[in-house]
Amino acid sequence: MLLGRAQMILRVAVAMLTAMVIALSLSACGGGGGNPGSPGPVTPPPAATGSLAITTGGLPAGVDASVRVTGPNNFQQDLTGSQTLSSIAVGSYSVTAAPVTAGGVSYTPAPATQSAIVSAGATATATVAYGGAALSIALSEVASNLVNPTWLTAPPGDPRLFVLERPGRIRIVQNNSVLAIPFLDLSGRVFTGGEGGLLSMAFDPAFARNGYFYIYYTDPQQDIVVERFSASPNPNLADPTSNLVILRIPHPNFVNHFGGQVAFGPDGFLYASTGDGGGAGDPQGNGQNLGSLLGKLLRVDVSAARAGQPYTIPASNPYLNGPGRRAEIWATGLRNPWRFSFDNGQLYLSDVGQDRREEVNISAAGNTGAAGLNYGWNTMEGTLCYNAASCDRTGLTLPAFEYDHGSNDANGCAITGGFVYRGSALPELAGRYFYSDYCRGFLKSFLATGGNITEQRDWNIASIGNVISFGQDGAGELYLTTARGSVYKIGRSAAP
The missing domain is CATH 2.120.10.30 (TolB, C-terminal domain)
Incomplete structure (x- = not known):
């Protein structure tokens, strides 16, 4: 009699434990039946930065360009020639070029000001072409x-x-x-x-x-x-x-x-x-x-x-x-x-x-x-x-x-x-x-x-x-x- 009562308590405990395991499994799967299997690949967070490639041309060798780039988060950088700005925040950037003078010739940039949109994980481009004319x-x-x-x-x-x-x-x-x-x-x-x-x-x-x-x-x-x-x-x-x-x-x-x-x-x-x-x-x-x-x-x-x-x-x-x-x-x-x-x-x-x-x-x-x-x-x-x-x-x-x-x-x-x-x-x-x-x-x-x-x-x-x-x-x-x-x-x- 005592053995039979102990066996009954054991069966109830096993049943309750089994129910808890099933409930936890369903909760982990978000409900529904079936075998959840192994976890799928984790999606990486979107990239928070991008790049901006500035290309300058039209200046004689040894003459520096005069380009200023400004953008989000008070970003500012001066460039003297072609350069890629990497790992910069996404957003809108302003590229402003100033005229330069060398050897009596004034080189005017075109365009003088332009915008470039830097997207996550991508490279935006901007081109500055200098044209020279004698300054008098x-x-x-x-x-x-x-x-x-x-x-x-x-x-x-x-x-x-x-x-x-x-x-x-x-x-x-x-x-x-x-x-x-x-x-x-x-x-x-x-x-x-x-x-x-x-x-x-x-x-x-x-x-x-x-x-x-x-x-x-x-x-x-x-x-x-x-x-x-x-x-x-x-x-x-x-x-x-x-x-x-x-x-x-x-x-x-x-x-x-x-x-x-x-x-x-x-x-x-x-x-x-x-x-x-x-x-x-x-x-x-x-x-x-x-x-x-x-x-x-x-x-x-x-x-x-x-x-x-x-x-x-x-x-x-x-x-x-x-x-x-x-x-x-x-x-x-x-x-x-x-x-x-x-x-x-x-x-x-x-x-x-x-x-x-x-x-x-x-x-x-x-x-x-x-x-x-x-x-x-x-x-x-x-x-x-x-x-x-x-x-x-x-x-x-x-x-x-x-x-x-x-x-x-x-x-x-x-x-x-x-x-x-x-x-x-x-x-x-x-x-x-x-x-x-x-x-x-x-x-x-x-x-x-x-x-x-x-x-x-x-x-x-x-x-x-x-x-x-x-x-x-x-x-x-x-x-x-x-x-x-x-x-x-x-x-x-x-x-x-």
């Missing part, structure tokens, strides 16, 4: 009958041109006409003997908000003066009573080598370039004298300028703490740095030579690694020894570019430094530095890349006389001012 530059006169126009500038985005006349007036050119009333007239306060006069102007980076601008001129005592003014409620008139002197630098004995420029750097500080005080060969030794502000590139902070404290010294100035050294100095060893400019984190500083060489110095801008550079004058004139008795180049920074005057100044006598082109009218010339020479009035350019000077080009413009200065408008286009009283805009020639 022409000058168009935008103003005339000015009195020794020394400088041209404008606030960013402003269609007006502010042109300085050496006797002390700032004129506005608007809609190709010179306004009758000057923006500012300081003619009673400006010394114009020798190389003196009203020499340059810089708008404050916050001009749209504060109305400040700065001028560089020589006063009746022959001092170099950097002074701040404000615009009046009338945008075409400055307030002549708003002046605040920032710097006043004595310049006795000679009436040449006043330097001449004031400009804001990318670091927001105000830079000023001063000449060595004049006379042949720097007889006062100012270029190498750290106790003198002459023959220097200066850097000061005017962001909180006020009466009694017109500037402070940036903490990264190289001679901030040192007996007998002027803390305003950023660079030394300059003869007559008439013009300098900033571009893409670099400083282009031209220095007028004595008898043989004209030079352009290129260095990092607003970087402590470039602080305290000594450009060599009067030990060196360019890369030549000037003072042969003590021609020690130790610690000197030699120019990135120079040219010799040649016999009877056949190549020039005084460099007129300019700007790196960043306008939109001639995009194929982006990055090229333009310069001229007072004696020869040419228009030339070069490209500085990786420490090398390439693409040197004479643009063979018709003679326009003595070139005093370059200028840059609110859109980044370039201009020339001449001793004849004319202002010319640099543009594309209709015929090669």
